[in-house]
Amino acid sequence: MMTAMDTVSTANAPSTPEAEIRDLLDSYGRAVLSGDVDAILSYYTDDIVAYDAIGDLRFHGLPAYRQHWEMCLSFMKEGPTIYEIHEAGISASERLAFVHYLVRCGDCDQEGRERSGWMRGTACLRREEAGWRIAHEHFSVPFDPSSEKVRFDLTP
Amino acid sequence: MMTAMDTVSTANAPSTPEAEIRDLLDSYGRAVLSGDVDAILSYYTDDIVAYDAIGDLRFHGLPAYRQHWEMCLSFMKEGPTIYEIHEAGISASERLAFVHYLVRCGDCDQEGRERSGWMRGTACLRREEAGWRIAHEHFSVPFDPSSEKVRFDLTP
Numbered sequence: 001m002m003t004a005m006d007t008v009s010t011a012n013a014p015s016t017p018e019a020e021i022r023d024l025l026d027s028y029g030r031a032v033l034s035g036d037v038d039a040i041l042s043y044y045t046d047d048i049v050a051y052d053a054i055g056d057l058r059f060h061g062l063p064a065y066r067q068h069w070e071m072c073l074s075f076m077k078e079g080p081t082i083y084e085i086h087e088a089g090i091s092a093s094e095r096l097a098f099v100h101y102l103v104r105c106g107d108c109d110q111e112g113r114e115r116s117g118w119m120r121g122t123a124c125l126r127r128e129e130a131g132w133r134i135a136h137e138h139f140s141v142p143f144d145p146s147s148e149k150v151r152f153d154l155t156p
Numbered sequence: 157m158m159t160a161m162d163t164v165s166t167a168n169a170p171s172t173p174e175a176e177i178r179d180l181l182d183s184y185g186r187a188v189l190s191g192d193v194d195a196i197l198s199y200y201t202d203d204i205v206a207y208d209a210i211g212d213l214r215f216h217g218l219p220a221y222r223q224h225w226e227m228c229l230s231f232m233k234e235g236p237t238i239y240e241i242h243e244a245g246i247s248a249s250e251r252l253a254f255v256h257y258l259v260r261c262g263d264c265d266q267e268g269r270e271r272s273g274w275m276r277g278t279a280c281l282r283r284e285e286a287g288w289r290i291a292h293e294h295f296s297v298p299f300d301p302s303s304e305k306v307r308f309d310l311t312p
Contacts, residue, residue, distance in 0.1 A: 049245055049256055051256065051276040051296065054299060054300070054301050056298070057258060057276060057312055058243075058258065058276060058312075075301075087214075089205055091280065091282060091291060091292075093250075093251045093252045094249075096248070096253070097252070098254050098292060100205055100207065100280070100292045100294070102213060102214065118213055120214065120294065120296075122207070122280070122292065122294045124254040124256070124278070124280065126247060136247075136254060138256070138276065138278045138296065140207065140209070140276075140298075141296075142207075142209060142213065143210060143299065143305075143306045145231070148305045148308070149299075149303075150299045150305075154212065154213045155213075156213055156214075
């Protein structure tokens with residue numbers, strides 16, 4: 001006899017670690033677009049080590065990364081309006097996973113003009129009791145060694 | 157009875173994935189210091205996806221990354237002379253691993269003056285038949301959003 005529980009488990013399965021990470025990346029992107037710092041921080045481990053594109057060399061632990069995220073979000077009056085993930089490459093086992101991707105991100109100025117650029121993102125994840133969490137994150141933009149300026153002109 | 161083989165296996169064991177990754181990172185650093193592009197490339201998977209601090213948004217596959225490494229090494233007359241790995245944080249399972257670290261790298265000019273700066277490095281590894289290989293690598297320097305210049309003034 002098929003029960004309601006069977007239906008639910010059929011609907012949710014088959015869940016592979018790769019599919020779980022893909023879902024997480026999608027929902028993480030929506031959290032960033034929401035501009036809700038609590039929603040964003042819920043994706044990280046307590047001992048997150050983050051290398052962001054701006055700011056310090058590294059951020060260690062949720063309180064330090066919260067402060068940085070709040071500063072980043074304050075740059076954008078109503079949060080980012082563009083956060084498009086492209087070329088995501090996922091490797092996952094039962095306990096650890098990593099994903100690398102390009103991300104087009106930005107917002108619109110007061111005249112509605114889009115200001116955006118391409119960055120690279122890496123997320124390294126651990127499966128904790130509560131589920132997958134990002135234990136290490138790395139965002140960056142390449143720079144030109146002669147001018148020492150970042151290259152917002154690069155596109156995939 | 158203790159045999160020579162016992163002695164060898166006692167000397168080499170216990171090898172945990174974490175210890176293997178730590179050894180690999182040390183020997184990878186020595187390969188970079190050697191300036192030997194073949195030695196450096198031997199650490200990567202054929203399908204490496206690399207996000208470097210300079211150059212393109214991403215490099216996909218060994219031939220593209222070789223060309224980039226050759227260009228980078230050509231900047232330095234006799235290869236880098238400084239490549240110090242600090243604050244390495246390793247997570248490893250049987251099949252996948254990742255490590256993040258700060259790296260002070262540079263060389264000396266013709267007057268022997270040191271030119272160096274701090275970068276952030278992330279390496280994501282897969283265990284292949286031949287052993288651990290770096291499947292994804294990400295190097296960067298943070299930038300100042302107002303000047304769009306990278307911040308070589310930052311220290312840990």
